[in-house]
Amino acid sequence: MEVQLIKGHGSGNDFLIIDEMSNGYVFSESDRGELAKLLCNRRAELGADGILFVMNSKNADGRMRVFNSDGSEASMCGNGLRLVARYVCEHLGKNKAVIETMKANLKVSKQNDLLPDIHTYQVEISPVLFELNALPLKLNKPTLFNEKIEELSADLRFTAVAVPNPHLIAIVEADQLESDLQKQLSEKVNGPNHLFPDGVNVSFVKNLQPGSIYVRTFERGVGFTNACGTAMSASSLVTSLLELNELENVVNVYNNGGRVQCVVHECEGKYTIDLIGNATYLYNATVNVNLEHNSFTVSSKTDLSEQSSYEQLQTEAQRYVEMNIKG
Template sequence: MKFTKMHGAGNDYVYVDLFREELPVDAPELARQVSDRHTAIGSDGLILIQPSDKADARMRMFNADGSEAEMCGNGLRCVAKYVYDHDIARKEELTLETGAGLLTVQVFPEEGRVKQVRVNMGQPILESKQIPTTLAGDPPVEADLPVGDQTLKVTCVSMGNPHCITFVDKLSDEWVHGVGPQVEKHATFPNRVNAEFIEVISPTELNMRVWERGSGETMACGTGACAVAVAGVLSGRCERKVTIHLLGGDLELEWSEETGEVFMTGPAVEVYSGEWTGGNS
């Protein structure tokens, strides 16, 4: 099976082009196999690029533990780059089918290859039951979330997948690796949740680290960055246009006051291609 390794702001996945390839095993098992960073390719998970009867291509995303997620913003940008660069659909505005619905993507090619991608991520989901969470509020803003021996003030948003955002004075490993796993599996989130921890630099600039559902800490999370931009506005901490600094690079976010849609702009990078022959070959 041929594959391509790509990343968006350091959020890396193994991509398989199902226009041309077939999977050797089922997708959850393949995700677990290829994601191991010591014995395999190494990635945050697996993304499949498939034909669609509704769009230019369909994206399916599987976390490193084999669980399927609805969406991945960084992954979506890479899918757009792949679709353009590999001649699946050679146009600068693409429609991609995801678990969170149809999304419109604008690519910015240079010398025939895409470098930057702007995604219309749609409107955030703010109803608690649809996020989903049992916390009160539509959405919960600065809601109390007991975790261990402390109570966090959290804001919850869905961008097609669930996010729980905590604003902190100073980012640290203890927040991400200590608190993050507890938030991910907290009983108030029936489908688990992505946990973002945010340090505010200014109303237009934020630092972010993320503990992703099913993958652990990743270098970046596009849907998470979108959710953070929304949470920052809802809690009065940031403006509607903001730069978010992640471990793997920067993303530009805008939550449109006119349409209510969230726009994300960031890089998409193809690292290398290869052939997967199985973990024991």
């Protein structure tokens, strides 16, 4: 099977984009998971955090399905959605579109570049659900907001939220960021455990200055990544509700892959979040895949020139974090 793909990233969270809208590929459900495990393997030639399948939709401009590198399907991916937003908008010649995801149809739009020559898109993150059964989290209470879970930590306070994929968020200090605590917690709640039967994304958030936070995330099905779009969105929401930041105001969210912006909106007690950041293409490739033999070869690869512009943003972000993380 010959497959055309684009490799791109949002905030360093990298994906392979496969267009099912115009290429006529016929993948079974198991094929998509197997393709993700095969092509995303970091020890092979391509490597990525996951695959974004761009598909036709009956009620939107396009449809996104996200498969993690372990073959599992994610209900949502904010960094991936920016890449799909760019692909669909350019494919259709539009500046705005609606993308169907597993849980909701979401508005996306092209925005002014964060820095020159950095393709920038805004995507809607919703629905936002605080009910623990939406994650699910097995505790004898309906919600968890800035509270302790004693068997995870005697010190940290956690907030649980689904946007719609599940997130467990803790506001931390620099020494907690530098410790192994996040790794230990994340591996516990993503292994066999009674609290999170389906696992959970775990984010440690450090407040830097008013309007600026740093987020590091252990992603369910992936591990530590440079950035997680829904985690950055959920973290902006939590810090706004804790009055560390303000609703309706831009929050600059720094991560190991760079920087994005989030704006949290509230209407009649319900929340939505705008996630604004890069959608950078790295290369186009053609691969020949043999799923029966669990193998592939890359027959062509064309590098693109967008990454150098993004590296300027990344350097600026890293410098800012280094100056402020211990402040």
